[in-house]
Amino acid sequence: MFRKIALMLLASVSLAAMAAEEGKVKTLLKQADAYRLAMESGRVETEVRTFKAGVPDKTRLYAVYLKPGRRSLVLFRTATERGQKMLMLGDDYWLMMPSSQRPLRITAMQKLLGEASTGDVATMTWGEDYDGQQAGEETIDGVPCLKLDLVGSRKGVSYPRIVLYLAKKDHHPVQAELYVASDKLAKLARFKLGEVDGRRQVTVMTLVDHLQKERSTEVHYLSRTAKTLADDYFNPAFLVRTDVTQ
């Protein structure tokens, strides 16, 4: 009897400790997210530069509108892609090509294809999508970091597992190892911070591709504005309209 009670107590303590750990990780992720997108809804102008063996290859421009509830609308602004739009609502994705004027439902796999997957551009937060635990501490490029082992809390995340390194001092993101479904390391992300509107923000995310050697991508966040679009704009049927201006 005493043994059973002891076991139950031990299990309860373990569960409570796990919940506390999860709560702590969630708090850390929210703090880290604030360095990438310090607003609930907003518009982020993004420039993506791709490199092959260190040589500049392509440059792409995107305007990304983000809204709570894992909603994002990506407007393609580069000359060859002008007029394309991608809508992401949680785990559902649509692409609209200007030549056909019809929204096309695409799979998570199709979303991942392309120079910098639009998932890398359109996803600016971890807190809504990942749970996990602290897996020790490491020093990255001379910065003492907390190491977090994160697992996607929904099936549609671009990377089901992320090992994230946050600076011990202020919890800004320093490095992230991004793993695909087979648990292969797909990309290594590094974060560069700068002063934006009086606060420290991530200005560049560098992605080194581990599946396609010699390829790397720089995602430059050119501007962030607290511009909110009405819910209609996040309706797939709305993609054929061009009044994404109000």
Place this chain on the structure above:
Amino acid sequence: MKPPRCSSPCRWRLLLPGLAALLSLALVPPAGAGDESPDFGWTSRLVGEGHELRRDSPLAAGLELTSFGRDRYRIEQELRGRAGPVSLLLTATEPGREGAKPDGRFVANEAYADFSLGGERFTVGKKVLSGDVAYAFRPIDVLQRESRLQVMPPQLEGIPMLSWDNFFADGAWSVVIANPGHQRRGEAREDGSVALKLYRRIGAADLHGVLRHSNRYGLELGAAASMVPSDALELHASLLTQRRGERRLPLADDASIRDLLTADSALVTGTIDAPRKALVGGTWTTAEGFSLLGEFWWDGTAPAAADWQRLARQAARRAVLLGVPGVPAAAVAGATAASTRIFEQGNLARRGLLTRLAWSDPGGGWSASVDLLKSMEDGGWTLTTALAWQSDRLRFDAGLRRYGGRADSAYRLLPERGVAFVGLSLAY
């Protein structure tokens, strides 16, 4: 309405790039500017084609009078963008055809405004109105009626329209008046019509509905669905039922010699009661960039295998008449050429099966595809291979298409064995 022509050197060819350059300089916003700024882009495109004719085709007697195999190149200038609520797609095209003087064509493919009035959303102007969830054949594309699987097709030309659009949490509905003021015109896409379009999202599935009325087809009722059951798989289906349908057919087997030799009566338009069109398909995509698309369809408005066989028999009867005293060779050639207009119908495969294996470099740049379209009813097929490369501003396309199959199948009767194509476009 016939597009305006301009003399060579084509005025539009000179004017439009200048206009576009000015617009690009004046209107393209700097990176980081808001979406309120006008945003225009310019694309120059060169398409080259080389056709191999099927000179032993039963329809060869009329080849000289048709446009088969004559397309050599096409130079296109395209201005696309928007300023405020107005969207524009303007193209100037100079086609190069064997035996014809180059002549320019300027088209406002799209010119429309999206706006709100009293809290309601409207669109008015000329706009591309493609619909449906499928790739090779689109049963519920009842407004745009886009011809699919063309080699290096030009930009779609929109439909004059007025729409009232309503959006709610997981869906939308629109009332679309297309070609207002028109009754029945030459082509179905030019007919006046009114349509109700519905959209509903349920979890990982999209449901589409359409109800259209036109003088030509009466009521058309269609539904389509697209769903994503896993990260890699997409499935879709589409169904349309019409009050009546139409198709061009060869003359009856007992047609008189006089009818056989009259170009105007080489084909008859047949009416079909309550035809149906249906398609099912799906796409599998891998992380390595490979995708496999499969689609199977039934088109109750496409000519049947027996119709293609009759076309072959009539072509043979005309060919026999060629040496007969008193029968002008021009009449035989004219009627044979007129009968090839049967190929202008959007879809030639009544029961079609498309398999498409494609690859795109996950890092961007290169892509390649192989398409095999099989006409299950008459045994014809087309095989298309294509390769493309794209950089920041430049895009290159090249490929080959072959037609084949049973001797009396639609694709084998085409007076063309195949086509090689190449395209180069520069966007700025």
